[in-house]
Every structure is written in C-alpha cells, then in structure tokens.
Amino acid sequence: MADNNSLVGGQSLMRKINYRVILVQVLVMMFLSINFLLIITFFMKHFFYTTMRYILFATTLLSDCLILIVTNILLILNYFPFIIPTWLCVIMCIILSLYNFVTPVTLTAMTLERYVAICMPLQHAELCSTRRTLHCILMIYGLSSIPCIINFSIFFASATNNFFTQDRICSVEIFILQRWQGHVRSAVSQFYFLIMCITIVYSYIKIMKVAKAASGENKTSTWKGLRTVILHAFQLLLCLIQLWCPLIESAVLQINFMLFINVRYFNYITFNLAPRCLSPLIYGLRDEMFFHALKYYAVCGLYKSHLIN
Template identity: 60%
Template sequence: MDNSSGLHDELSLLQDNAPIIILQILVAVFFSVNVLLIVTFFKKECFHTSMRYILFAVMLFCDSLLLLLSYLLLILIHFNVRMQVGICVVLCLTLTLYFTVTPVTLTAMALERYVAICIPLHHAQLCSTHSTIHVILIIHAIGFTRCIVIFSPFFASASLHVYTQVKFCSVEMFIIYKWQDHVRSAVSQLYFLIMCVVIVFCYVKIMKVAKAASGENKKSTQKGLRTVILHAFQLFLCLIHLWCPLIEAAVLRFNFMLFRKVRLFNYTMFSIAPRCLSPLIYGLRDEAFFLTLKSYAVFGLFRRIGINNRNAH
C-alpha cells in the first residue's frame, strides 16, 4: 500500500513538473539558436552597417535575456521560492523594459522595410548606422515609459526595509494603487494601437508597390511584404503579452494555483512562441544571413573536426 502511494506521489510530481521540463528544453534550444545567430551577426562586417541587421541583433539579445529571466521567475513561482524584494525589483524592471522593447523593435524593423521598398532613394540616409543608434535609444526610452508607470509609485512609497523583505517575485507585487492598473492598461492599449497602425500602414504601402513592380523588383517587394506579414503576426503575439499581466493580476486575487497555470500558459504562448519566429524571419529567410550562418555553423564544424583529426594523427 505504501509502495503504491509512493509511486502515485512520484507520478503526480512528474506530471506537475512535465510542462516545466518541456519548457526548459524549449528555452535551452531557442537560447542556443539565438546565441548562434548573434555570433553570426558579428562574423560579417556588412551586417554592422545595416539597420535591419543591427535591429535584428538587438532583438535577439533582448529575446535571449527575456528567455533566461522570465524562465527563472517562472521556475521560482512554480516551486514557491521567495527572494529579496531588492533583487526582484531589478529582475522585474529588466523584464518590463525588454518585454516592451521587443514589439517596438519589430515595429521599427517593419518601418525599415517600408523605407527600403517604398522610398529606396532615401534609405541610405534614413537608415544609416548613426540613425540606427538614435532608433535604438528611442526604442529603449519608449520601453522605459511603462517601467515608470509601474514602478515609480512603489519607489516613492516603499521604505528601505521593504527591499530586504523576502516575497514571491512578480511584477504584480509593485502594483500598489488601483489607478496603476488602469494607467498600465491604458499605456499598453496605446502601444497596441500605435504599433498596429504602423504595421498596417507599412503593409498597405508595400502592397501598392508590389502591385506596380515587375521582374526582380516584384520578387524583392513580395519578399518584403511577407516579412512585414510575419512581423505583424509576431507583433500580435507580443502585444497580447502586454495584456497578460492584467489577466494574471486578476487571477492572483482569487487563486494562486490557477495563477501559476495561467502564467505558464501565457509564458508559452506569448513569450516563447513569438521569439521562435525571430530566427525564422531573418535567420533562415534572409539569404545573406543564412549563407553566413550556414558557413559558420556547418563548415566551421567540419573544419574543427578536420583540425582535431590531423592533430590526433
């Protein structure tokens, strides 16, 4: 009877932890792919002077950081592990910033495709390396706006001893007043609206150029159009994630166990899934990047094997 009960407990524990194990494998795979793509970006100098590739590298870095930190917080909540509020503040600030940076970067990349296809004569001027630095700074400034909305009331009202307390780490912990939720919701919806308008604008303009183009130009324009469509789908998943904290905060008030399940689902669908598309859009579909990736990953591996074999002999 005791053996049966023990086996049942082990199976129940394995069943509870199965989603976490699967997520751990997914996070490890996509983090490895992102690191490989980042290394590929630094392998070819022409990527360092193109806005599209620089923004892609920035997004890969943001996605990799998000995967690690968000998975860490997910694990801590799943296993009911607490941490000091001071450490939690740093983690949640970083997550809030880069959860916003990713969709804003996607919007900027869609605008870059619009400039490249619809006003190509101004592309070199508008999308120069100098302009790219300004764009990255603007993207981070926009992302930091949500951080100010969420965290400034907590910083203003919390005493120093609060930072040494040990609690469950979650962004919802820093929502002190009801108006914060309303303002956060309003800011998220404003971001959603503006980014959707920009994506639709880019799509319509590129569509018009695609209809008028012919030959090689038509092929290039159609590829740019498909890129914008993929950006739109990826952006849609990212923007839904902006609403997830509102849903999770509402669930947390009623049931902590349900909150854990909802957070796990949201993390899988709206955090992992959109970041799986980044390597597809520019890592595999882009010919120049794919050839460099193939040369580095495949031929580099064979070269190392050949060197090892020669050393062995």
C-alpha cells in the same frame, strides 16, 4: 485516508509541475542556442553589423535572450518557491519590464525600415545609415523605458521602506499595491499596442500598393518584403498580446489560483517563448545572405558559401 489522498494529490501536482518546468528548460535552451549562433553569425561578417535591418535584428536577439533568461529564472523561483530579497526582485522585474517593450518596439522599427526600403528606395541609404541606426536604437530604448519608469515610479512612491527589507517570492504582482496601479499599467500597454498596430497596418497598406504597381524583379523583391512585414506583424501581435497577459492573469487570480497557474503557463509558452522562435525564421532562414552565412559558420566553415567567399 484523507491524508493519503492529499499526499497522492500533492505528488501528482508536483510531478505535473516538474514536467512543465522541464519542458520550459528544453525550449529555453533550444532557443538560446539558436539565438547565440545567430548573434555569432551577425558579428562574423562586416556587412551585417553595418546594415540597419541586421543591427535591429541583433537587437531583438539580445533582447529575446535576456527575456528568456530572466523569465526562466522567475519561473523556477515561483514553481519551487524560493524566497529572495525584495531589492533583487525589483532589479529583475525592471529588466523584464524594459525588455518586454524593447522587442515589440524594435519589430516596429524593422517594419518601418522595410517600408522605407520599398516605398522610399532613394532615401533608404540616407535614412537607414549606421549612424541613424544607433540613434534609432537609443530611441527604441527610450520609448521602451517610459512604461517601466511610469509603473515603477508609482510603485516607489507608494511602497514603504519596510517593503524593501522583506524577503519574498519574486513576482511582478507584488509591485501592484493598489488595484488602480494595475489599471495604469494596462492603460500604458494598450496605448503602445494601439500605436504599434497602426504603424504595422500603415506600412502594410503602403507596401501593398507598391507591390501591385511594381513589375519584374522589383515586384518579386517587393512581395518578399511584404511577406516579411506580415511575419513581423504576426510576431508583433504575439508580443503585444503578452502586454495584456498581466491584466488577464490578475482577473483569473481573483477566480481560482490553480486556474491562474495554468493560464500563466499557457501565456508564457504562447506569448513569451513562441515569438522568440520567429526571429530565427524571419532572418535566420528566409534571408538568403544571412542563411548562407549561418550555414557556413554552423558547420565550422566546411560549407563554402559563395557569398562568404
């Protein structure tokens, strides 16, 4: 009788997990399709890939696509336990660690671009030129790689050669060999959280002052820029909370394993997938020029936008 109950409970758990995985696959495929369409639209018009805000927007789209693909692979590997070589897991987690920071750092750069456009309009053309944009992207990747370098340098210094020859279920937690390593990772994430929050708040306050002093068309444009910054701030908040998720999950893991599974799934949906659907909203729908171009290419040229013509 106990065996039957165990079997029923196991089947119920597997059915629940399958529903969860199917839901994630639907969301991931939907977001990837939207992002790929936005990326195609970006490359179809010269103005977009020569303008800083659109180049940074495309950077976030590419980052989001890579994160969605890698995290989805890891989710499948963990829910249907597949054992892979440790070296392959290391590569996947390094990519994930890097791009987890690329998106929020890029969003911070996009907020600063709006700050320059609204508060320093005369210097905007010089400060946000295509050449400076490329330098900005290099800085974004440089800043985003620092936490990854710190965390994995500590891991490589602590791990033995035997660790890399084993096959195991891939998870970020396997690279935290000592509790203090988790504290270091958390401290670095919180430092980035603080710096980016200060940047967002400073930009918001400065743009708010300009918005109150502006008049006519400038006032309308400024308030639109302010709303964009608010959306960036909300998206950035979700991304930054994601940096705290490993600390929360590691604490929950000490309490109950099934609770850990549920919390991790909730965090993945709320703080990983949700921020990736805001980028299309901010620039794919709210930006008039990009929206007309997107609509044009989405229907294969049947829609004749006057901006395209």
